[in-house]
Every structure is written in structure tokens, then in C-alpha cells.
Amino acid sequence: MEENQATVRGSIVMWGKIWDIQKVGSEEAFQKLLLPESAEIREIFQQPAILPMTKYPARIYCQMYEFTAKNFGAQAFQEAAAHTAFKDLNASMRFFMKIGSPAFVAKRFPQSWSHYFSAGTFSILKLTSNTMEAALDGAEVYGLGGCQGTIGWTRMALEYAGAKNLQIEHPECAVKGKSRCLLNYKWS
Numbered sequence: 001m002e003e004n005q006a007t008v009r010g011s012i013v014m015w016g017k018i019w020d021i022q023k024v025g026s027e028e029a030f031q032k033l034l035l036p037e038s039a040e041i042r043e044i045f046q047q048p049a050i051l052p053m054t055k056y057p058a059r060i061y062c063q064m065y066e067f068t069a070k071n072f073g074a075q076a077f078q079e080a081a082a083h084t085a086f087k088d089l090n091a092s093m094r095f096f097m098k099i100g101s102p103a104f105v106a107k108r109f110p111q112s113w114s115h116y117f118s119a120g121t122f123s124i125l126k127l128t129s130n131t132m133e134a135a136l137d138g139a140e141v142y143g144l145g146g147c148q149g150t151i152g153w154t155r156m157a158l159e160y161a162g163a164k165n166l167q168i169e170h171p172e173c174a175v176k177g178k179s180r181c182l183l184n185y186k187w188s
């Protein structure tokens, strides 16, 4: 692996596999679904244990997005990312999210992004008690999974912290030719 290659943390791959298996009902059914996929991704998902600390190339994340969208629908990756983020939280992080406000939790998003993704940044452009404007820069290497996954995990975190009627808009997308991904959040 090249040293400057963009990567994702293994915990995303591990919880992604668990979400897929729950969705299809068994490991066997999941492996059957993987048959048309690349040898590289099949080999990763055939491993009995995926280590959370291992770094995987961004293209594996992109393939996971394509696989999830193809088999479970366009919105499914947001669900899978929300599940992954929730399962990967430890008890003390859950506690601080539960007692914190949505805006308090949102302040941690830039660090959360950098914890899981080696390339790109999540920036908060504006934050109030019930709105947030954010941008993803340099994350195109993660494809649509980068922004769709982010919509999923940030939604989970904000709702867990008490955000109601959460609306998330993605008016500009770097994967679709804009200079950065813009994400606008509004809740009550």
C-alpha cells in the first residue's frame, strides 16, 4: 500500500459487513450476494475477523457504497453508516452525546471525520442551536459514499443528541463537479 493513499478505518468495513449480514439474514446469503463483486472486496469480506484498526484503501469504501446501493437501494448506505457510527461508539461517548445538545455533538464532527477517513476534512461553516452549515473538502476519493455516509452518521449523532425533525440538504456535491460538498442541517 502506498503511504499517501487515502484510507478508511477497518471498523467501517467490519460494521458494514455486520449491517449487510443483518439485512440479508445470514452470512451465507451475504457471501452469495458478493459473488459478482471484485476479487479484492470478496477476499476482504470472506475474512472471519476484520480488524477495526486496519486501514483499507478508499476504493474499498467506494465499492462498499456501490454494493449497498445496488443491493439495498440508494438510501441504504446512509442507514448502514448510521448503524456503523452508532455501534462504534463506546459507552462514555454515548453518554456525552445523550447529555449534550445537538450543537455540542456537532462540534465533534470534524474530529469524527478525521478519525475514520485519512483524506479530506469536515468543516463547520456556521453552527447555531438548531442549524449547521458544513462542508466536505478533498473527500471526492471516497465517492458518493463519502457524502452519503456522512449524511447517515451525522443524522444518527444529531438525533441521538435530541435533534427533532432533522432535515439535511446536500445542495452542492464535489463528486458531481462542484468544488466541495455542502451540507445544510436544520432541526428543532
Ligand SMILES: [Zn+2]
Residues within 6 Å of the ligand: 147, 148, 170, 172, 173, 174, 175, 181, 182
Ligand atoms: Zn457530495
